[in-house]
Amino acid sequence: MEEASETSTAEGTAPSGASPTIDGILAHNRAFVERGEYERYATDKYPDKKLAVVSCMDTRLTELLAAALGLKNGDAKIIKVAGAEVAHPFGSVMRSLLIAVCELGVEDVMVVAHTNCGAQHMSGSDMIDNMRRLDVSEERIEFARHCGIDFDRWLAGFGDTEESVRKSVDLIRNHPVMPPHVRVAGFVMDSVTGELKPVDAR
Numbered sequence: 001m002e003e004a005s006e007t008s009t010a011e012g013t014a015p016s017g018a019s020p021t022i023d024g025i026l027a028h029n030r031a032f033v034e035r036g037e038y039e040r041y042a043t044d045k046y047p048d049k050k051l052a053v054v055s056c057m058d059t060r061l062t063e064l065l066a067a068a069l070g071l072k073n074g075d076a077k078i079i080k081v082a083g084a085e086v087a088h089p090f091g092s093v094m095r096s097l098l099i100a101v102c103e104l105g106v107e108d109v110m111v112v113a114h115t116n117c118g119a120q121h122m123s124g125s126d127m128i129d130n131m132r133r134l135d136v137s138e139e140r141i142e143f144a145r146h147c148g149i150d151f152d153r154w155l156a157g158f159g160d161t162e163e164s165v166r167k168s169v170d171l172i173r174n175h176p177v178m179p180p181h182v183r184v185a186g187f188v189m190d191s192v193t194g195e196l197k198p199v200d201a202r
């Protein structure tokens with residue numbers, strides 16, 4: 001997959017097909033590179049603040065998160081996932097954190113959930129209904145169930161935001177192969193003002 005994305009980036013000018021959004025992005029990208037606008041973002045792969053942030057994919061946080069934390073390019077590893085949840089001890093978020101710590105020198109981890117998160121009140125059955133509406137056949141849904149996917153569990157919202165942050169902090173802090181020097185702290189960000197409220201650990 002990495003090779004494929006490298007190829008498409010290298011080609012750059014290839015039309016994306018039927019998406020005006022992606023075509024617009026590609027046009028911007030060509031101009032961005034030609035004008036040398038990347039120069040002010042130059043940095044290396046090591047985070048200057050030795051910091052990793054686990055936060056939500058929410059669009060309100062796209063720029064707000066970095067601005068409210070005072071982070072610029074090169075400062076921190078930012079891991080974005082629905083609900084800012086570390087849902088599985090050996091899933092992709094934990095993998096990213098371990099890489100950040102063991103390969104890239106991270107010493108501090110912040111888990112930053114936010115108010116009014118779209119992932120908070122999700123339900124597996126509602127999402128299955130949405131899939132049906134979006135032309136996913138009953139046959140495919142049943143096939144996934146037969147393969148052992150428990151949609152109600154996998155697609156469930158986290159309910160209480162602070163409790164979800166506490167769980168993620170706990171999981172990172174007590175992870176069997178997380179080096180013990182790493183400091184982990186949890187927060188809830190106001191999605192409008194960017195204000196951080198600390199979440200007390202267990």
Ligand SMILES: [Zn+2]
Binds near residue numbers: 057058082083084118
């Ligand atoms: Zn969210």
